[in-house]
Amino acid sequence: MTPTTPKHASYDVIIIGGAIMGSSTAWFLSDNPDFDGSVLVIDRDLTFETCSTAHTNSCIRQQFSSALNVKISQFAADFVKNIRSYMGGDERVPNLSIRNFGYLYLANTDAFAEVLRESQMVQKAAGAATEVLTSDEIKARYPFYDVDDIVAGSINTVDEGYFDGLAMFDWWKRQARERGVEYIENEVVAITKNVSGTLVESVTLKSGEVIACGQVLNASGPRAVLTARMAGVDFPVEPRKRFTWIFKADQPLDQDLPLTIDPTGIHVRENGGGTYEVGGYDHSAPDLACDYDDHQMDFMLWENYVWPIVATRIPQFEAVKVQSEWAGHYAMNTFDHNAIMGPHTEVRNFIFLNGFSGHGLQQSPAMGRGTAEWITYGEYRALDMTPFNYARIPENRPIVEKAVI
Incomplete structure (x- = not known):
């Protein structure tokens, strides 16, 4: 039976959207020995039948015009080719190529x-x-x-x-759940901030529950702007x-x-x-x-x-x-066709992982890893993703990616 109700009234991290970006982040959090918090993933449809991930062409390339995007894809290629090793040598995990x-x-x-x-x-x-x-x-x-x-x-x-991106997605979800990440099929209908408007305090579900949170990740795919607006934020996706x-x-x-x-x-x-x-x-x-x-x-x-x-x-x-x-x-990120990630400039615990403009699946290993690092340490460690942080939007600093298909 599909779970629809959270087990707890409070979580360290709430991820809104459980498709490729939300599940990548959830898995990398569960894989990080320095993270010991609780994680709730909320998605409108846990079959993921109509999400962008389900309709992907599942391809990978290094032909980008920015060096950071190239490096992001290089990590993805290494992850795909060594997925079983990355997943702790779990023999159930298929060898991908x-x-x-x-x-x-x-x-x-x-x-x-x-x-x-x-x-x-x-x-x-x-x-x-x-x-x-x-x-x-x-x-x-x-x-x-x-x-x-x-x-x-x-x-x-x-x-x-080409690679089997849906197999990677399935194993991120499976291992994350086995490690304690909770997935529920529900919908966030409201986000409540503190009096000063600098922190998200809770999210409200369509079923009525109000859940307190430490950090909130917007991983809502094409619906990202709807999630952001509940936090009083507008951005170009x-x-x-x-x-x-x-x-x-x-x-x-x-x-x-x-x-x-x-x-x-x-x-x-x-x-x-x-x-x-x-x-x-x-x-x-x-x-x-x-x-x-x-x-x-x-x-x-x-x-x-x-x-x-x-x-x-x-x-x-x-x-x-x-x-x-x-x-x-x-x-589609209509600002510059690149990922929007990292914290909001004012609502400090509202984190973005949005706007991939068609190259999200191939970037998901590096993006999930980077976001999990930010949530855990307050900084990026393996690869500096700072250029993609949300702050460039209000500052009008586009990173123009010329290789958008």
Whole structure:
């Protein structure tokens, strides 16, 4: 039976949102010998059926334009490849791997090619194996592309590709629960602060319980702004709709297909067994916020917009059959497309872990670890995440990430 009522009236840490970020933080707290507090995770739906995590394309890359984002993904790759070791050698934990077909960014202008070259310098300085290729070099390695309009492309096939992110998510939840983290299916409807407004004192559940807390983590995904507003805070995160299709090709490629980011923004990757996965949205239309519960497919989008782009870039995909399709949400940080984390500047025990803009799952190991460090020590230790702290929002200090898909 799904638990809906908290066992206690007070917790050291309350995590609002139990999907990938909330569960990563809960697990890293449970794994830290210096943390001995109580943790309550509250989520509206413990099946996680419609959350962003459930709709992820489960890929990982190091091709970012900021060195910190590169390092965050490098830790994620190490965590994935050594997950059983990180989880105490628990033999129940599966051995995971990364299917390294890589990401291939295609540039059809000199300006975009220069962005790829600048980003490659950042990536290489951080230890990534990114290469920038000419269109002829791309064609030599991957003859199936039409690259007549392409100036250059960047690719890295080391720790870039697909991994089983949902397995990682499941084991974070399982081990966290076994170590005493409490999960309940309920909804926070109010947050109460002290008289001076500098600390959260309690949260109120939809079922009526009022729970005292030491610290509160906003890990509410696309709904993060709703949680923040209950604490009297507003910040720039909103749900943006993204679509995914799985198709089978009549003529499968004879080599792995990198996750190919077309200049239009549509991306397609290897899925295995002659099937391929496509993701994106209509880049020719405004990318507007959507309703939090809107997961309706646009069934004409494939035929009228997405498939023509894919078939033009890879003519061998002229004859395909869609096998499945779904819509999910990005938690889009409209300020600078990067994570918002750390404490609020005035409500000191209200902590953010929000706004990942489509690259949350691959960043979740480092983000959960960093947030657990902040909760435990009041500082980041393994990797300095301070540039992503909430303080940059009111101070208008964006960290522009150029590699957003």
